[in-house]
Amino acid sequence: xxxxxxxxxxxxxxxxxxxxxxxxxxxACLKKGFRDFLGACDADVVxxxxxxxxxHQLPEDITASSQWHAAFSPAKRPGYSGVGILSRSExxxxxxxxxxxxxxxxxxxxxxxxxxxxxxxxxxxKGSGKDRDNSRVPYKLDFYRAxxxxxxxxxxxxxxxxxxxxxxAHAEIDLARPKTNKKASGFLPEERDELxxxxxxxxxxxxxxQHPNEGDHYTWWRQFGGAREANVGWRIDYVLxxxxxxxxxxxxxxxxEVQGSxxxxxxxxxx
Numbered sequence: 516x517x518x519x520x521x522x523x524x525x526x527x528x529x530x531x532x533x534x535x536x537x538x539x540x541x542x543a544c545l546k547k548g549f550r551d552f553l554g555a556c557d558a559d560v561v562x563x564x565x566x567x568x569x570x571h572q573l574p575e576d577i578t579a580s581s582q583w584h585a586a587f588s589p590a591k592r593p594g595y596s597g598v599g600i601l602s603r604s605e606x607x608x609x610x611x612x613x614x615x616x617x618x619x620x621x622x623x624x625x626x627x628x629x630x631x632x633x634x635x636x637x638x639x640x641k642g643s644g645k646d647r648d649n650s651r652v653p654y655k656l657d658f659y660r661a662x663x664x665x666x667x668x669x670x671x672x673x674x675x676x677x678x679x680x681x682x683x684a685h686a687e688i689d690l691a692r693p694k695t696n697k698k699a700s701g702f703l704p705e706e707r708d709e710l711x712x713x714x715x716x717x718x719x720x721x722x723x724x725q726h727p728n729e730g731d732h733y734t735w736w737r738q739f740g741g742a743r744e745a746n747v748g749w750r751i752d753y754v755l756x757x758x759x760x761x762x763x764x765x766x767x768x769x770x771x772e773v774q775g776s777x778x779x780x781x782x783x784x785x786x
Contacts, residue, residue, distance in 0.1 A: 524557045525784060529765055532557060533634060534782035535678035537564040537735070537752060538775065541573060541599075547775035550576070553583070558782070559603045560627070562636035564680045566597035577601075586611075590622035597622040598636045598679070604629060613661045617654075624662065631673025632760075637662060639682045642700030649700050655682070659709045666757070667716070674760035677718075680735075680752050680778065685710045685720070688730045689750040701751065713755065721754045721767040721783050732769050735778045746771075752781045 525532050534556055538544040541563060553561065561583075570578050570587045578585050583601040588611035590596040600606075606627040612619050626635045640658055644650035662677070669675050683706045687693040696702045714720065726732065733748025742748060754767060763785040770780045 523768075523770070526765070528786055529784040530763075531559045531785040532782060533560045533562070533676055533678065533754065533785070534558040534780050535562040535564070535636065535752060535754060536773075536776065536780040537638070537680040537778035539565050539777050540567040541577070542568050544775045545574070545577070549775055552773060552775065552780075553601070556780070560634050561601040562634060562678045563599040563601070564597075564636060564638035566599050566622075567594050568597065569593070586625060586627060588622045588625040591620040595621070596638055598625045598638050600625055600627045600634065600636050602627060602629070602634075613665060615661060618658055618661055623658065624665075626665075626669070633669050633673065633675045635662075635666065635669075635675065635677040635679075637677055637679035637681075639680060641682050642703070642706065644700075649703070652700055652703065652705065655700070656705065656709060663713060663716075666718075670757040670759070674763065675757040676754060676760050676783070677756075678752075678754045678781070681710070682751055683707060683710055684749045684751055685723075688728075689733075691731075691733065691747040691749070701749065717758050718755045719758070719761045721756050721761065721764055722750075722769060722781065724761070725764070725767040733771065734769055734781055738777050743777075752778055754781055754783050756783070 569589045584605045585601050586609045587599040608628040610626045613624050623638045626633055640655040642649055642652035642655040666675055666677055684690040684702050685707055733750050734752035736743035736748040764783050765786045766784040773779050
C-alpha cells in the first residue's frame with residue numbers, strides 16, 4: 516500500500532486533496548493498514564463512512580492526533596453506520612444534523628466547513644432491507660431528499676463537495692452486471708432517477724466528468740466469490756461537487772489497489 520501511495524502524491528500546483536472511503540468498520544480497517552494509508556495518502560481531508568464505532572472506542576492517535584483534526588457523527592445503535600471527517604486544518608464549523616431524528620440517529624451525515632468551503636461525508640442508506648425486499652427504499656429516497664435540501668442551501672454560501680457511499684450506481688457503466696441487477700436496490704430506476712435529479716440541478720459527478728466513457732471503474736465489490744479479483748463491482752462511492760466547487764478540480768480518481776475494506780478510496784485534487 517505504501518509503495519502504491521507514494522506514486523500518488525499530489526502534483527505540483529494542487530492545493531488540496533479530498534479523499535472519501537467507506538472503511539467498513541474503522542477499528543477493523545485500523546488492523547488492516549489504515550494508519551499507513553493515512554500517513555501516505557497526501558490528503559488534506561479524509562472523509563469516512565461506516566465507521567461503526569463511537570469516538571471513545573477509537574484510539575487516541577485517530578481522535579486526538581497532533582496531525583489531524585477529527586470529527587465524528589456516530590449512530591445511536593452500537594456498531595452501526597457512522598461517519599467522520601479527518602482534516603489537516605481545523606474546520607471553522609462542524610454540523611451533524613439534518614433536523615430529523617430518523618436520519619440523525621443513524622449517523623449518516625457530517626459537514627466540515629473551512630471558511631466558505633464545505634466538505635460533507637455522507638453514508639446513504641441501503642434500500643434492500645433485512646429481507647432484501649427493497650423495504651428501505653422509501654427511507655433511502657427520503658434521506659436523499661433531506662440531504663439535497665441541505666446542500667442546495669449550502670451551495671449558496673460557497674463551494675460544496677458531498678462525498679461518500681451513495682449506495683446507488685447511476686448508470687449501466689457504473690456496475691459490472693447491470694442486466695442482472697435491475698430489480699436490486701442500488702440500481703432501481705427510482706434510485707437512479709434521484710441521482711439524475713441532482714445532476715440536472717448542477718451537481719457534478721467529478722469522476723464521470725473527468726472520465727466520461729471509461730468503464731470497469733468500481734469502488735465496491737462483494738466479499739466472496741473472488742469479485743474484487745475479477746473486478747465484478749459497483750461504482751457507488753462518489754465525489755459530487757457544486758458548480759463553484761467543480762471549477763477547482765484538477766483530477767478525480769479511484770484507488771482500487773488500496774485494500775482494507777470492501778470499498779476503495781475515491782477523491783479529487785483541487786487547484
